[in-house]
Amino acid sequence: MTLRHALASLLLLGAMPSLAAGRVPYGGELRVAHTGPAEPGEPALADSPTEATVLGLLSRPPCHLTPNGHLSPALARELSRPAAQVVRLGLPSAAQAAALVRAWARLTGSEAPSPYRALLFPLRGEGRQLSATGDTLELALAFPWPDLERALCHPALAPPRSVPAALGPFSATGANTVEARLAWSQGRPYVDRLRLTPTDERGLSRLWSTQEAQVALGVLADSGTASGTALYATYLAWSPRRVPPDFRQAVESALDRDDLTRLFVRGPAVPMPHLLPPALLPQAAGPRPSPPPAQAGRKVTLLYDAGSEDQRAVAERLQVRLHDRGYAVALERLPRAELRARWARGDYELMLHSLLLPPVPGPALAVVLDAAGRKDLLGVELPRIGALPDAAARDARVRERALALASSVPLLPLYAQGLALRAAPEVGGLVFDAQGLPVLDGAWLQPTVPGVPGARR
Incomplete structure (x- = not known):
């Protein structure tokens, strides 16, 4: 029995003492509805929490981190x-x-x-x-x-699911169906199969209300949901060569992150005043700067992810707020692959950039600096951070450097999001990992009481 299975058995033993020896039941089909695409792309592009969760059923990176x-x-x-x-x-x-x-x-x-x-x-x-x-x-x-x-x-470091060597706790067996892999290294999943239904927000609500889904991924956060750590961070990036030197000041003076997050971003979400999300850098925001002198007639184009309704809403809000600072902002929606290709070429004026950051401050800062176009800083900052053998000292150093470097990189942090889910009463064992993603291969279905339709032990 693996460590995961042993822990799950102990959890179930406390919650369901009627099961013989506290064993977690195997078997059954778990119906999961989600707001991601039917076919998540390659790992580096399927990096929203929902997409990463679904892709992770079939292809995993080398290792796994628990919340502790x-x-x-x-x-x-x-x-x-x-x-x-x-x-x-x-x-x-x-x-x-x-x-x-x-x-x-x-x-x-x-x-x-x-x-x-x-x-x-x-x-x-x-x-x-x-x-x-x-x-x-x-x-x-x-x-x-x-x-x-x-x-x-x-x-993002998992092999693409399209290659035969991709390996996860489940294997694809048909349209929107995955079967438990009996020989998975961490122990076979408890359920026999997952029935996956991709849908939109309205469809998710309908499937849940009609009990056609036992787990709903990507729901709005409220008192009835569970959420993972908010590490899906969204930034406004710009090309310093294509905007005026006072652009950062113009945006900072016009932007209210609290309002932006509350009114225009799907929760669970938190304002992100620093280069790292609050889960990694829990420090209050500083005062907003005064606006620079307004100069009308500045025209810029803001690129955003065509597959993200949150980015669309935020782009439209930025368009309005920057108009007050003299910027005429044209919006251009692009598929995520093209958006990242434009980023790689430096072919943009403004861009919304969302990234699933690691739950470890050092690697997270490395990803952010590269996304900001400051790969040159990695060779300066990372060796100094890595030279500290103590983990707490390294994390403290990272937070200090993230605050110090913020004003020198063309990247403005906006908000960070997590993944919320609902689970039916018969679903047990659902937990989130350190990345903020639900571990579906650890879920089980509680057995029914014989002779009592719909009743659970």
């Missing part, structure tokens, strides 16, 4: 440090090792570069020269980075 920071293998069967600056990953097969190398090469290469490549920056050559020896990857670090293992748990 405990690290366990996921795709990898073993993680070790044979030397101070070498991390060894043992994969289930040579095919999985090769698939992971190819997936990471896409992040750092010219084909589809991603800000998540910053998670691999501490590796020698930024991971571009990785090669697998059979089923083993040796990751050599260019400088001390004690947080590498935890960074490798990020969902």
Whole structure:
């Protein structure tokens, strides 16, 4: 029995003493409705909390982080440090090792570069020269980075689900149906299958009210929902070459993050006054600056994600608020892949950029600095952070540097979001991981009472 199964059994034993020996029941079909697409894209682009959750059923990164920071293998069967600056990953097969190398090469290469490549920056050559020896990857670090293992748990570092070597707790068996993988390294999921129904907000409400869904992912947060940590952070990025020097001051003076988050962003969401979300940098916002002298006639284009209603609403709000500062803002919606490609080329004036940040301050700051177009800072900041052996000291150093660097990067933090869900009474064992994502392979269905239709023990 795995640690996850043992803990789940103990939880159930306290809640359901009538089950023999406190064992969690196996079997059944769990009906899950969600607001993500029917086919999530590759991991670096399927990075909203809902998409990352659904994709994670079929493809996992090397490891998994629990809310208390405990690290366990996921795709990898073993993680070790044979030397101070070498991390060894043992994969289930040579095919999985090769698939992971190819997936990471896409992040750092010219084909589809991603800000998540910053998670691999501490590796020698930024991971571009990785090669697998059979089923083993040796990751050599260019400088001390004690947080590498935890960074490798990020969902963007999983292989794409389209490759045969992708591996998760479930396998796809039909349209919107996944079956439990009996040989999953962390123990087979409790339910036999998940029936997944992609829908919109209205459809989610209907499916829940008619009891056609037992779990609803992406619901509005209220007293009846559970939520994960808010780490899906949205920023306003700009090209310093294409806007006036006082642009940051103009936006900061016009923007009320509390109103923006409360009125225009789907919850659960929190205002984000600093480069890292409040979960990683819990410090109050400073005073808003006074507006710069207004100069009419400044024309700029703001790019945003066509698949995000929140980004659309925020873009329209920024359009109104910046008009008062003399900016005529044209809005352009783009598919996420094209939005990231424009980011990689530096081909934008203004852009809304949403990122699923790691639950660890150091790797999170690395992703943010790269997204801001300041990859040059990684080679300066990360070695100094990694040189601190104590985790608390490293985290404190990261928070200090995030505050110090905020005014020097062309990136304005706006808000951070989490994922809220509803679960029917018969669903047990649903918990969130450190990334703020629900662990669906740990859920179970409580058995019915014989002879009493609809009754549960």
